[in-house]
Amino acid sequence: MFGLTLVxxxxxxxxxxxxxxxxxxQGGPLLAGEQNLPNEPTSETPSAEAAANFARIEHLIETRSxxxxxxxxxxxxxxxxxxxxxxxxxxxxxxxxxxxSAYINEHRARHAQxxxxxxxxxxxxxxxxxxxxxxxxxxxxxxxxxxxxxxxYARGRPES
Numbered sequence: 001m002f003g004l005t006l007v008x009x010x011x012x013x014x015x016x017x018x019x020x021x022x023x024x025x026q027g028g029p030l031l032a033g034e035q036n037l038p039n040e041p042t043s044e045t046p047s048a049e050a051a052a053n054f055a056r057i058e059h060l061i062e063t064r065s066x067x068x069x070x071x072x073x074x075x076x077x078x079x080x081x082x083x084x085x086x087x088x089x090x091x092x093x094x095x096x097x098x099x100x101s102a103y104i105n106e107h108r109a110r111h112a113q114x115x116x117x118x119x120x121x122x123x124x125x126x127x128x129x130x131x132x133x134x135x136x137x138x139x140x141x142x143x144x145x146x147x148x149x150x151x152x153y154a155r156g157r158p159e160s
């Protein structure tokens with residue numbers, strides 16, 4: 001019982017760190033009962049099963065850096081987490097508040113942001129090293145995450 005509660009707490013914390021922060025950046029409410037944005041979880045908290053499944057997914061994403069694989073599919077992630085694609089999709093939607101592609105692209109954009117912070121100068125290399133299959137997809141995901149294009153973001157960074 002304690003393990004499931006701890007896993008649920010970890011998953012909820014992850015949701016708050018990723019899903020809720022994106023929701024708030026978009027101007028959405030955090031209070032229950034206010035208007036929901038599209039793709040936002042419809043219940044106040046994810047089910048224990050969804051939270052546990054999302055915690056498994058998060059662990060795999062973080063420890064194995066699966067998001068760096070350009071051809072990563074929902075079925076691949078689900079298989080690695082010993083879940084069905086439907087279970088994985090539900091967990092991501094319920095806990096992250098968006099779909100699989102948005103979830104993976106946010107991880108990729110955060111990785112790219114770290115590379116740029118470390119002084120990387122060639123954005124195409126940053127995009128490929130972060131798992132994006134095109135510079136266009138990279139630019140869109142990066143701007144969605146930071147509000148800036150990679151060039152604008154890099155200009156605001158101190159020179160290394």
